[in-house]
Amino acid sequence: MSEALAGLHRPYRVASIRLENAATRTLVLDRSLAADPGQFVMAWLPDVGEKPFSLAGADPVCLTVAAVGPFSRALHTLAVGDRIWLRGPLGRGFAPPSPAGHALLVGGGYGVAPLRFLAERLLAAGWHVSAIVGARRAADLLLVEALAALGVRLWLTTEDGSVGLRGLATDAFDAALTAAPEARTTVFACGPVGMLAAVAALCRTRGLPVQLAWEAHMRCAVGLCGSCEVGAGWLTCLDGPVFPCDPTVALPMG
Numbered sequence: 001m002s003e004a005l006a007g008l009h010r011p012y013r014v015a016s017i018r019l020e021n022a023a024t025r026t027l028v029l030d031r032s033l034a035a036d037p038g039q040f041v042m043a044w045l046p047d048v049g050e051k052p053f054s055l056a057g058a059d060p061v062c063l064t065v066a067a068v069g070p071f072s073r074a075l076h077t078l079a080v081g082d083r084i085w086l087r088g089p090l091g092r093g094f095a096p097p098s099p100a101g102h103a104l105l106v107g108g109g110y111g112v113a114p115l116r117f118l119a120e121r122l123l124a125a126g127w128h129v130s131a132i133v134g135a136r137r138a139a140d141l142l143l144v145e146a147l148a149a150l151g152v153r154l155w156l157t158t159e160d161g162s163v164g165l166r167g168l169a170t171d172a173f174d175a176a177l178t179a180a181p182e183a184r185t186t187v188f189a190c191g192p193v194g195m196l197a198a199v200a201a202l203c204r205t206r207g208l209p210v211q212l213a214w215e216a217h218m219r220c221a222v223g224l225c226g227s228c229e230v231g232a233g234w235l236t237c238l239d240g241p242v243f244p245c246d247p248t249v250a251l252p253m254g
């Protein structure tokens with residue numbers, strides 16, 4: 001899609017709805033977009049507002065939405081056939097290096113949604129894919145069966161120990177690396193900012209390349225308002241949301 005069209009809202013209809021867990025559902029829309037995993041769209045509902053959502057799939061467009069506040073709850077009220085307006089794809093997505101190697105995906109909360117889209121692309125390009133999926137408790141885990149069905153090797157963590165390893169997603173990091181095939185590992189992560197900073201620190205000390213899908217409060221999403229600036233001058237909407245470092249501690253290049 002051209003940049004000009006990416007800046008305009010286009011109408012979509014909800015084609016189907018998948019219930020992912022008690023608080024999260026995936027809206028499957030009626031058309032596709034040319035986009036990379038890690039890119040996002042601005043979703044608009046008239047009289048409600050507009051918020052960014054990662055693409056959980058692009059053919060057709062899928063949005064995986066956790067109901068936490070007014071806008072996300074309004075998205076949960078949409079039924080099959082209802083309209084939603086999107087602008088995008090926006091931002092920089094994940095950019096897997098070549099040749100293909102071993103990918104370790106680390107996802108927390110709804111951050112797992114773009115990682116499933118990424119896993120599909122990586123597997124199609126010949127990567128070995130492992131994933132750590134973390135949540136507070138078993139009922140909050142997201143897309144575990146979908147990732148397993150793709151053939152992704154999984155490590156699960158829950159803070160209350162109800163499933164998998166008790167602890168945070170980063171507590172499974174070394175186990176997932178040790179079990180990895182010989183190939184060089186690239187780490188791809190999406191989730192809460194605290195988890196991303198911890199993953200970046202682990203990758204720094206182990207000398208591993210990393211790509212982090214960062215989240216910041218966003219308004220215009222096209223680099224004008226500055227509300228998504230993080231660290232010393234990164235704009236999450238244009239420079240990210242996927243960064244090859246922790247943008248709060250690394251300076252922009254150039």
Ligand SMILES: Cc1cc2nc3c(=O)[nH]c(=O)nc-3n(C[C@H](O)[C@H](O)[C@H](O)COP(=O)(O)OP(=O)(O)OC[C@H]3O[C@@H](n4cnc5c(N)ncnc54)[C@H](O)[C@@H]3O)c2cc1C
Binds near residue numbers: 055066067068071
């Ligand atoms: C690049 C980007 C991609 C995003 N992708 C997704 C996505 O794929 N799916 C998705 O559901 N959201 C995604 N978000 C978040 C989304 O844009 C909204 O912020 C979110 O839906 C909450 O909006 P709201 O108006 O419903 O609630 P708000 O009024 O904004 O928030 C209500 C309360 O919930 C808290 N909160 C906000 N988000 C969460 C959360 N995820 N978990 C727990 N508490 C939270 C807020 O701090 C606040 O206290 C993304 C944000 C960015 C910047």
